[in-house]
Amino acid sequence: MKVAGIEVSPDHFIGGERVASSSTFTDYSPIDEEALGEIARGGQREADLAVTAATEAFPAWAALGASGRAVYLHRLADLIDANVERLAPVECVDMAMLLRSLKARLINRGARNYRSYADLAVAYEERVWDSNGTHNRVLRMPSGPAVVITPWNAPFMLSTWKTAPALAAGSTMILKPAEWSPLSCSLLADLVDEAGFPPGVFNIVQGIGEEIGAALVSNPAVSRISFTGSPETARHIGVAAAKNIVPFTGELGGKGPLLVFEDCDLEAAARKAAGQFDDAGQVCLAGTRILVEESVVEPFMELFHRFADEHVLGDPRSDDTTVTPLIHRDHFERVAGFVERARANGDEIVRGGQPAERGGLFYEPTLVIPRSNDSEIVQREVFGPVLTVQTFSEEDEGVALANSTPYGLSGILYTGSSERAERVGRAIRAGTVWVNTFLVRDLTAPFGGIGISGIGREGGDFALDFYSDLKTLQIAEGTTE
Numbered sequence: 486m487k488v489a490g491i492e493v494s495p496d497h498f499i500g501g502e503r504v505a506s507s508s509t510f511t512d513y514s515p516i517d518e519e520a521l522g523e524i525a526r527g528g529q530r531e532a533d534l535a536v537t538a539a540t541e542a543f544p545a546w547a548a549l550g551a552s553g554r555a556v557y558l559h560r561l562a563d564l565i566d567a568n569v570e571r572l573a574p575v576e577c578v579d580m581a582m583l584l585r586s587l588k589a590r591l592i593n594r595g596a597r598n599y600r601s602y603a604d605l606a607v608a609y610e611e612r613v614w615d616s617n618g619t620h621n622r623v624l625r626m627p628s629g630p631a632v633v634i635t636p637w638n639a640p641f642m643l644s645t646w647k648t649a650p651a652l653a654a655g656s657t658m659i660l661k662p663a664e665w666s667p668l669s670c671s672l673l674a675d676l677v678d679e680a681g682f683p684p685g686v687f688n689i690v691q692g693i694g695e696e697i698g699a700a701l702v703s704n705p706a707v708s709r710i711s712f713t714g715s716p717e718t719a720r721h722i723g724v725a726a727a728k729n730i731v732p733f734t735g736e737l738g739g740k741g742p743l744l745v746f747e748d749c750d751l752e753a754a755a756r757k758a759a760g761q762f763d764d765a766g767q768v769c770l771a772g773t774r775i776l777v778e779e780s781v782v783e784p785f786m787e788l789f790h791r792f793a794d795e796h797v798l799g800d801p802r803s804d805d806t807t808v809t810p811l812i813h814r815d816h817f818e819r820v821a822g823f824v825e826r827a828r829a830n831g832d833e834i835v836r837g838g839q840p841a842e843r844g845g846l847f848y849e850p851t852l853v854i855p856r857s858n859d860s861e862i863v864q865r866e867v868f869g870p871v872l873t874v875q876t877f878s879e880e881d882e883g884v885a886l887a888n889s890t891p892y893g894l895s896g897i898l899y900t901g902s903s904e905r906a907e908r909v910g911r912a913i914r915a916g917t918v919w920v921n922t923f924l925v926r927d928l929t930a931p932f933g934g935i936g937i938s939g940i941g942r943e944g945g946d947f948a949l950d951f952y953s954d955l956k957t958l959q960i961a962e963g964t965t966e
């Protein structure tokens with residue numbers, strides 16, 4: 486099939502070959518809800534084929550060692566950089582991610598993921614020490630075939646973020662991208678092929694989560710499961726992982742607080758708060774609960790509305806657009822349902838609150854003052870352009886509000902005080918807290934969530950450890966009885 490003028494295979498990539506399925510599902514573009522094509526709908530058969538291919542490829546891939554594997558990962562990274570002009574337009578049409586973000590950041594970030602994990606795996610220094618008459622070392626042993634399951638937002642970047650450490654650590658793998666945005670990962674398969682990976686090392690399968698996804702995570706030959714998506718799906722995957730006693734990481738949803746203290750640069754804070762509508766709010770790390778110190782709420786809100794007014798709803802291929810359509814009609818209905826229930830609950834809609842006039846899958850950037858902190862709109866992830874705003878009068882109250890949901894993925898705080906930055910930064914219950922900034926990432930830092938936002942950590946050595954069986958090797962100094 487052709488998308489944005491680029492040839493994209495609708496089939497799986499298993500054992501180094503394209504494999505079709507007897508049934509298909511339709512992939513739609515969020516831009517106009519037009520069908521882009523029919524995609525292979527894998528099930529038990531394709532899951533088994535992919536796990537078998539990954540299992541057979543594992544011993545040789547593991548035996549290559551980190552340096553041997555790095556050659557392939559670097560080649561793949563170079564090919565990604567060389568193919569930005571193919572990958573970006575396809576993902577833009579498939580997911581409605583802004584074309585300029587894809588070209589400037591997100592696709593290259595995929596290349597950076599493969600490069601940095603390849604180098605990090607090579608640089609691993611075994612911990613070495615002597616004790617009790619033995620010489621001790623901690624070895625990282627490749628663990629076996631891994632399954633990686635990814636969500637529909639930023640599908641290329643997130644898939645590379647998770648598959649890079651798996652491959653670098655010596656796992657062979659099966660990637661299943663989400664069914665609402667499967668195409669950029671199909672192009673990734675072309676690049677894996679071009680990079681000359683041995684057949685079966687990196688398999689990419691397509692299909693519905695409850696079908697091929699469930700079949701993959703239940704397969705007893707799988708040694709690791711890495712998932713990014715919703716807490717609801719993570720519960721199912723966790724059960725499957727528990728049955729086979731397989732380590733599992735989940736990077737899950739968020740409901741991040743964005744705390745604004747009176748001593749901060751108010752304009753910067755308001756600009757960032759209004760910026761949470763970017764990508765139509767389909768960002769797990771977004772600070773969707775704005776918490777403002779009462780003494781500055783008026784000037785803050787004035788600035789917030791000024792910056793929010795600057796948003797432009799439009800085609801993700803246009804340079805002016807800042808707010809894109811939502812991914813799918815079902816998701817649009819889900820977002821609209823949250824706002825309707827908020828209205829019925831007596832929460833005050835102070836901005837937006839309805840489908841946008843331009844129609845399609847556009848929803849107006851929406852701001853809600855909740856009736857209470859227990860309102861559903863405060864407590865559950867919407868994953869759309871919907872923010873709430875609440876006030877607090879004391880720092881402790883702000884922190885308590887920040888920590889009052891079951892989520893704990895990220896937090897943002899704006900303050901001019903370094904003491905407060907340290908104090909509140911520590912007190913916020915989240916895997917990542919940004920102070921006076923947002924979305925700055927160091928790939929070696931641990932990344933993950935607390936509470937229902939996740940289990941385990943990815944990033945840097947944390948991810949390489951996850952895909953490895955850590956082994957303590959103790960060799961006696963001399964002969965022991």
Ligand code: NAD
Binds near residue numbers: 643716721
């Ligand atoms: P989702 O949980 O519906 O689906 C994620 C993936 O799981 C898809 O590939 C889907 O096909 C698959 N899946 C569904 N049911 C399955 C099953 N029973 N067994 C195996 N696989 C199954 O999530 P989504 O709607 O695609 O993504 C949005 C969610 O992802 C939001 O909650 C968002 O916050 C979260 N997210 C988190 C991060 C993070 O880094 N923490 C990043 C991006 C998105």
